[in-house]
Amino acid sequence: MLDSLNNWRLPKKLLAAFIVLGVMLGAVGLNGFLSTRTLNTIAQTHVQRGVGGMSALADVISNVKELRIIVYSYYNAADADDAAKLRDRVKSGNDELLKSIDAFDNIADDSLKPDIAEMRRVAGELTQVNDRIFDLRTKGDFPGAMAMIKTEGKQASHDTIAQAQKLIDMMRKRTAQKAAEGEATADTAIFLAISLASAGIISIVLIWLAINRSVAVPMGRIAEVTTTLAEGGKVDVPFRDRRDEIGEIAEAVEQFRAAAEARAEIDARIAAEQEIVTTTLRSSLQAIREGDLTQTISAEFPATYAELKTNFNAALAALRDLIGAVAESAVAIRTGSGEIAQASEDLARRTESNAASLEETSAAITQMDDRLRATAAAAGRTVQRADGAMGVVESGRSIADEAVQAMGRVSESAKGIDSVIEGLDKIAFQTRVLAMNAAVEAGRAGDAGRGFAVVADLVSALAMRSEEEAKRAREQLTATQTDIGTAVEAVQRVDGALQNISGDVTEVHTLLSDIATDNQAQSSTITQISAAIGTMDQATQQNAAMVEETSAAARNLNSEVTALSDRAAMFRIGNEPRGAAPARPAARPVPAAITTSQVAPQVSAARKPAIALATGQDDWVDF
Template identity: 70%
Template sequence: MLAFLDSWRLPRKLLAAFTIIGLLLGFVAYDDYSSTNTMSAIAKDQSEKGFAGMSELTDMISNVKELRILVYSFYNVASAKEEVSLNQRLEKASDGLNTALRNFKALGLTELDGDVQTLEQRITALIDVNEEIYAKRTSGDLPGTMALLKGDGRVRSHATIQQTNLLIKKMRKNSDKIAADAAAKAGFALKFTIALGAIGIAVIIGIWLMIDRSVTRPLGRITAVTTTLAEGGKADVPYRERKDEIGEIAGALDHFRAAAEARSEADARAAAEQRVVTTSLRDSLSAMTEGDLSRSITTEFPSAYGELKTNFNAALGSLRELIGAVAESAVAIRTGSGEIAQASEDLARRTESNAASLEETSAAITQMDDRLRATAAAAGRTVQRADGAMAVVDSGRSVADEAVQAMGRVSESAKGIDSVIEGLDKIAFQTRVLAMNAAVEAGRAGDAGRGFAVVADLVSALAMRSEEEAKRAREQLTATQTDIGTAVEAVQKVDGALQNISADVSQVHTLLSEIATDNQAQSSTITQISAAIGTMDQATQQNAAMVEETSAAARNLSSEVTALADRASMFSIGDTPGRTSAPAARTAPVSFAPSAASSPKPLSARATADDWLDF
């Protein structure tokens, strides 16, 4: 059923697969977009109308209650200024109520038009009765004002609040209905999304099966055929009839198979030529292993290996000449190495004697250096102890200064407390005066002012008690200030004593510093001398070791030259023209022992280990 896909190229297959997936994703995106817009519209309508409407209705109830409070307050007004203020507050509250009503009507809730009109009529009636109450109170008709307050004023206020609460209930029911509709739409959108997801999974599985059938499995078979051909086996290449990339790969693999077979035949011919070459080389190399350097290659090589034959024969001739020259030179080197070995042994014995003397001198100076270092370290620790004592004294002085400053701050705070107590005295005095005035006014009022007279007596008693407590606080504060002054003087005396101790410790510190500096200078000088002698000792020891190594190397050289001559004699090089006879043996090695008349010369002060190495 899907055989037509074998003629489609891979880009076309991928384009078809991604187009199907893209269309599926488009449907899913459209569904999400539509659901999101619907829910956003519901939420926006709820926010702009529901929440705003509830807020305006709540403001209306608050304004109605405030109007009720204002009319009662106006009934009890006591001055013209207060009357003007209540009139202004009444107008402001009425305007706020009308403004909240206009804002609610502007929301456009057509389903509540009847209830809104009823609420508007009741608000108008409430404002009218409030104005009538204000008019009666302004004219001085107190009984009529009270009757109107408890009659129509109360009825219309309650009616307005009742109608507002009715609107709030209806808006809540409307919000619940909108929420239910939104939940239903959200459930449908979720089910539709799940269905689209299932369809998408099925489509993706189908696309995967299509790619597996037309691409993956053919590539697997071609991979198996390629592995077989790479391992040298034979296999037929499938899918050569296809028109897509799989067919092109199969065609290229078939060409590779044919080329591999042709190359195998060429390798067989080359192997036959290589057998001839390797056989000749094996025979010549076997003769070289046995020490015969006269076996050159005489077999005819193929033209491709002719240069190899020429180079091998030339290298064999050069090796014969080299072995002959080595045999001649080995005899001459043997004599010279014996002489060098004898001289090196004499020099090694003299160098070891000098190294022992320098080592003893270095050990003595090292002991002097250690004792001076110990003395300098003890002086340094003494200086550190003096530094610690000075730090402790300085810390004590700083603590004493902080204590003086803290007591000064306490003294200033006490002055501030004194001013506060003085203020309390003034307040108590004014309170007593106020109580006396209240008692006088209560006396004028007669029986109606008895309660005020009792309160005035209590306030007067409280004022007298406040004056007594303020007096006691001032006395305690004066005693505290005296104690603080005494403590400040004591701390200042302690600070003076610490200052004298600090000066004495500073002088001791100066003397100890000078002693430590002198000890350190002496230790530094001895250290430099010890380092110089140590360097000389190390250089002498190195020289002794090098002379011994040179002597050993000369002896090894002699033995190695003897072994080299023996091995060179094992090779058979035939009659080589131009060879010379071995040189005659030299005389016995000359001894390098110093004569009795010679005396050792002093070393130069600038001689270093590098000079001995050059030697």
């Protein structure tokens, strides 16, 4: 897998790295979304079934108690109008009781249906007992009505309240189970978040290792090879089989290395051949300068200069016969020097072509340097964004702490209010009991206590209303306390999640800083490579200048040959008279043309100029 990355181009590698990071961030976000949705579902179920069910069961208990009080009030009713009103209140109380049971039945689980049916049954018995008590009271059977109130009525009320209390206990257990499920879900979400964060960190480390292995290390190796080649060393260029920018740079360096080696071999061979030729010619020309025209060249010349040897010996022999033929021989020498100049110019063009290739390589490396600098700048901006995210997370944590403290203060205040409401509820209940006792005593007093009974009924009604208002206030306060507790837990979990996010963002900040540092190091390495290539380009330009100087020297040789022909008349050969007509030697065979393959290195077809040392009838034989 890592070997296949070597064939990816640099933009593709960076794109793959950012895609992996994006996938990990998306996974973290998806985990948070799913966990939040699950917790919301559990919370909604708790509010709908737990709080709503508890409220409905509390209404059932309150309705039973209210029916109990109404029955006592009906027993002590002073006249028919009060009795009729109390009957209506009993009827509405029965309806409210059934509505409360139906409300609980609508939101309760199917597993509670048998208990709900039992509560319906005991509530029905309570209704029947109350009806029988009313019938006995209507018929004037006060002792029977009171006995039924204290026995069957009391038992039916207690059974209904006990069944409702049983359901309340079951709902509390279910609420505790739901809370445990919510905590388990939150723990699972935190575990997944930590796992995903760890996987993201591992992915970033692996990405850094892959980029370092596929880009930084090869670039450093190529820089070492380029420096070695620039210093004149011999080393193989690695990474030529890769198909990315590294492979292109390696291929360009390999072409430069091959061209440099071929050029060095050619220069060495030409220098050796020229040394042999110039040494021999120097000796022979010294003899000629001294007037000795009998010293022929006997040393073996290279194939390239074999014609020069033959021509020189022939020229020397012809010079012995006819010094006057110096002019024609000078023309032949001029032709040879022109060919040398042409070859030098061709070599200069090849050198300029190599210089152009080096310029293209330098431009490509400069572009890569710009891309790495842009990547480093992007990494720096990402680090700044990570700093901003860390600041936002810390601000969110401080706000969450303030919210928890404020909710704690509200919860303490609610507990104090609950104590006050409980005291008011007890006072109202005691007032109702006193009112019932007063009504009983007024009933025993007969007509004399009728007015006192009316006042007792009014006091009982006011106490009942006070108890109802206290009950509603307690219900609202209970719901508020429950919501506050849930909100505190949620804010605490949010604070924990923000703490984890802050740690993860800190680690990402550190890794991004390392990546930016590595990019800067890579940019520095590429700058060194560019400087080395610039040095090689300068050396190539100097070689081209030297070749041009060689061509100029060949042209100067042509001028010197002309001067030589002018001075040839100064020589005397043997006893022959100065004006004797020399005999022209027979023409020698024309040597084969030397092609480019004998002197030029193997380069690409697009850069291989055809160079041939053209020869013809104008050769050294004419000298």
